[in-house]
Amino acid sequence: MAEAVVLEQVSKVYGKGRGAVAALREVSVGLPKGGFTAVMGPSGSGKSTFLHCAAGLDTPTAGSVRLGGTELATLSETRLTELRRRRVGFVFQAFNLVPSLTVAQNVTLPLRMARAKADPAWLGEVLERVGLGGRAGHRPGQLSGGQQQRVAIARALVTRPEVVFGDEPTGALDTMTAKDVLALLREAVDALGQTVVMVTHDPVAASYADTVLYLADGRIVDAMSAPTAGAVAERMTRLGAYVR
Template identity: 60%
Template sequence: MTTSVPYSAYQATAAHPPAATVPAAARATELTKVYGQGETRVTALDSVTVEFGRGEFTAIMGPSGSGKSTLMHCMAGLDSISSGSVRIGDVELNGLKDKQLTQLRRDRLGFIFQAFNLLPTLTALENITLPMDIAGRKPDKAWLDQVISTVGLSGRLKHRPSQLSGGQQQRVACARALASRPDIVFGDEPTGNLDSRSGAEILGFLRRSVQELGQTIVMVTHDPVAAAYADRVVFLADGRIVDELRQPTADSVLERMKRFDARGRTS
């Protein structure tokens, strides 16, 4: 999916804080992830060290098979690591038991995926509050109202997923990810199943959630236009971080990606 709405409307008001002044919401140090053994051994991540600053929107990009989704899954505690360290805030994920990891993901992380993962029998509002309902926690009403207003769902809260467009369903998924006020939201190609207009609406919402709500977002994407909504783009190739770009534009991201493609053809 390639979005067509320019980022310029957001770029003028977006804050792009220097990396040194932004405390880390998540950090990987010498992170290595290996799948298989012997002849089937694949190193998906090779000694990756990276930080994701609080209140910052980071896009992760790279060619297919570069390790970008693996990095996100390891950072979010959805996949184990082979060696190195992963921290969410001051919590080291290594050594946490399954129950502790589940609690950390539930209480401190939000997730947005290509598939909306909404329950068809629940209303939009019930889907948004479901994780907190399961945890036996009451939502902060003022925060929930602010999230719903920011995502533009105030008139759709009683609708079920079948009564919503794809873009509206993904907005419900975004609101659900933000409703518990997580430390960080991870998005894996969150606009991948949407048309260009709906995708641009979701990206605009994610941008506003950083600017207006102070949210931290890490998003895997293959789309230079989507990446241009971020404060920073991290580029992976062959399981390693090979470049970084701040205050990106679609053109500057595309230019970087072309370099990697050219490098791959000549190697």
């Protein structure tokens, strides 16, 4: 299977000398194109650092990150910003919507920032897929939390990115709304052929993925295919053995 993102011997160290903290330690992994990968681990295991390095939001101290064959380390900050706008989508726990803009304007904001025109047909399809076809003119304050997260997902999809990255995208949602959002991410993979990489602490959320990567002490220590919530929860209880 083709790989959307490849990390080779990626390390990330914050600080220097005795105060240095290694968030990632020589991580090597390929994230499959058209797949749904969940990343799990205890607090401080390096999950968010992994996601940020993979998405080009942070620069590794050592190692290589390639997005669709593009080596991120060779790009200037300007080119890296352009790449993130055009080829990467982000869904965070905080919805990060602009209160004064409508749903449609929030969704198309990345396109406007990239000085690209929105395709009205595609915008309409994305809004329909996330269940907001009749809400294009509403503002965030008129929406529920779950609807706001759906706007954030639509915004991540509208540029047709190579990869959608999610950092605890259901962490601020109630159980039923979280299930709807996870089903939507699953549909993006199954129906649109999208690639999704999601950091989560929730075994139920991880069960929507094709593969779960487990991090501990800055390293990938295990992987699970076709995960179930029970199997993920059981595996998480044994990750403490890897923590120094």
